[in-house]
Amino acid sequence: NVLPEPEQSYITTRVIGDSGSSFVRTLIIQAGRNEGVQKGQTVLGDKGMIGRVIESGQRASRILLLTDVNSRVPVMVEGSNQKAILAGSNGDQPTLEHLPPDVLIEPGARVITSGHGGMFPQGLPVGQIISVNKGIVEVQLYSDPANASYVQIIEKPDDPNVRRSIDTLTSPQSPVSGF
Numbered sequence: 001n002v003l004p005e006p007e008q009s010y011i012t013t014r015v016i017g018d019s020g021s022s023f024v025r026t027l028i029i030q031a032g033r034n035e036g037v038q039k040g041q042t043v044l045g046d047k048g049m050i051g052r053v054i055e056s057g058q059r060a061s062r063i064l065l066l067t068d069v070n071s072r073v074p075v076m077v078e079g080s081n082q083k084a085i086l087a088g089s090n091g092d093q094p095t096l097e098h099l100p101p102d103v104l105i106e107p108g109a110r111v112i113t114s115g116h117g118g119m120f121p122q123g124l125p126v127g128q129i130i131s132v133n134k135g136i137v138e139v140q141l142y143s144d145p146a147n148a149s150y151v152q153i154i155e156k157p158d159d160p161n162v163r164r165s166i167d168t169l170t171s172p173q174s175p176v177s178g179f
Contacts, residue, residue, distance in 0.1 A: 008121065010044075010152040011035055016060065018146075025068035025090060029151060032057045040119060042154040045143025048125035049073075049113060053153065061153075065145045066094055066126070075126055076114040077105055083114050086126060086139060093130065096137040105132050111139050121154065 013031035031037045033056050041053045043063050051071065055062040064071055071088035075096070082103050084096040099105065109129045115122025127141040 009155045011037060011155060012150060012152050013037075014150055015148050023069075023090065025065040025071075025088065025145070026054070027051070027063040027065065027145065027148065027151070029061050029063060029153075030059070031153070032059045032061050034058050036155060037061045037153055038156065041156060042113075042120050042124065044124070044152045044154065045145060045148045046150075048127065048142035049120070050141065050143050050145040050148060050151065052120070063151070066141060067092065067145065073120060073126070074114045074116040075111050077129070078110040078112060080105065080109070083116065084137075086111065093138040093140055094127075096129075096139060099137065101135070105129060105137055107131060 011031055013029045013035070015027050016030045017028035019026040037053055037056045039053055039056055042049060043051045043053060049066065051063045051065040053061050054064040066073060066086060066088055067090065068088040069090045071094070073086045074083065075086045076083050077096075080103070082099065082105065084099050086094050087097045088094045096105075096111070107129050111126045111128060113120045113122060113124040113126060125142050127139040129137055130140040131138045
């Protein structure tokens with residue numbers, strides 16, 4: 001009697017700006033409430049998750065990137081199934097927090113979303129561990145948010161408020177295999 005995961009659909013849109021600041025890591029995209037973009041939706045780059053929607057206007061939205069110091073995402077290290085929080089640092093590599101002190105984490109291990117808390121779907125690719133040094137675990141993101149030209153927003157399933165304009169590009173294609 002297990003309920004199947006709902007099919008996901010995507011809103012693909014263009015990045016039209018960034019924060020331009022070393023203290024804030026955000027992007028502005030050319031899609032808003034008119035196209036079905038809502039606060040809290042997950043945003044994917046060409047190879048994996050890059051952030052989430054934090055503001056949605058009528059025709060544009062702001063994305064908080066995983067690298068921003070205010071970003072916190074529940075993740076899991078594949079292989080060990082160790083759960084942690086991916087925390088932005090305003091640098092290029094976010095870190096893993098709330099790991100037990102005795103856990104063995106190896107560089108090269110994949111990091112994916114855990115699905116805990118219900119905000120993000122489980123199993124989205126995030127990045128891989130590049131270093132473990134004195135309890136600090138750094139993660140290299142699969143998608144570089146600084147070079148993103150287009151992004152995909154995962155639509156929330158069965159949301160009656162989702163509206164689309166005719167000219168919005170959408171894609172049922174998996175974000176991991178490209179646009």
